[in-house]
Amino acid sequence: MTAADRFEDSFRLSVAPMMDWTDRHCRAFHRVLAPHARLYTEMVHAQAVIHGDRQRLLGFDASEHPVALQLGGADPAHLAQAALIAQDWGYDEINLNVGCPSDRVQAGRFGACLMKEPALVAECIAAMRDAVTVPVTVKCRLGVDEQEDYALFAAFIDTVAATGCTDFIVHARKAWLQGLSPKENREIPPLRYEWAHRLKRERPQLRIAINGGIATLEAIHAQLAHGDGVMLGRAAYHDPYLLHRADVSLYGGAERERAELLRAWRPYVETQLAQGVALKHLTRHVLGLFHGRPGGRAFRQVLSEGAHRAGADWALVEQALAVTANARRAA
């Protein structure tokens, strides 16, 4: 399979962009668990890409491919410039955030409030597409505030698709811009998968990935009967072994044990430790690996108590694995 085919195929399973969570260390860990999935960065504002510390904001490990940068912003020229910079850094895709409802983001008139401005989104996507050769994609909601109409949502997609953009990730609920926190906006507005399914049915030429509340293998397969891909957010983060099982289930291969997977991440960890990265920044992403398993709590406890100590290194991870194995034997 060529790199291009691998990239195409990775649309079927992806890990959502999540601020403070899907940083490069998290993505490197997820890559070990899910060799075929597409990984998304946290949202980075276009202006930060242009003016900020690029190594910190854009740097990633080669193992992370296929990896997409998610941009925030609403200025076509800035987004185009940021997209080009990201392409030069080696990102496989540039994604525009049309789903974040935080106050900070609304103050900047980007994120979810762009659902009300399809023409501006189209202008942004057109500018980005002109600037780069890698795919430019959109992650959006079903609508915002009082928008309750499938036809409005479909019209938003059509306006953006008229630029030539074919790939959409639909977080299948709307967002309330006033009165709900971002966290509540991931829970309170009801999921309406059927809107995403209908979109795909009516516009088979578009590729639609479905996001929101997908947390089991059964749910993943059920969604793939209607869409081209699934994007996992919180479930992948809190229960990373699910991500592994999803990758195996969709792409084949043999399931590996949790401890084996973690040890496969060790070379990455050692490289980062040697560069002065503290263990806690790495291991915070693995705390859920034994989620729901005997010993899962012990694993989490050993790592969260020990990883912040000066000089903490891989030995602590082995200690956590040993305590976990003992707890399992005792169970």
Ligand SMILES: Cc1cc2nc3c(=O)[nH]c(=O)nc-3n(C[C@H](O)[C@H](O)[C@H](O)COP(=O)(O)O)c2cc1C
């Ligand atoms: C901690 C956290 C941070 C998030 N940050 C982003 C972000 O930067 N960009 C974005 O498009 N969505 C963001 N989201 C939303 C997720 O990408 C996803 O759409 C949402 O969590 C629903 O999927 P899930 O039910 O599988 O978690 C974030 C979600 C969480 C939990």
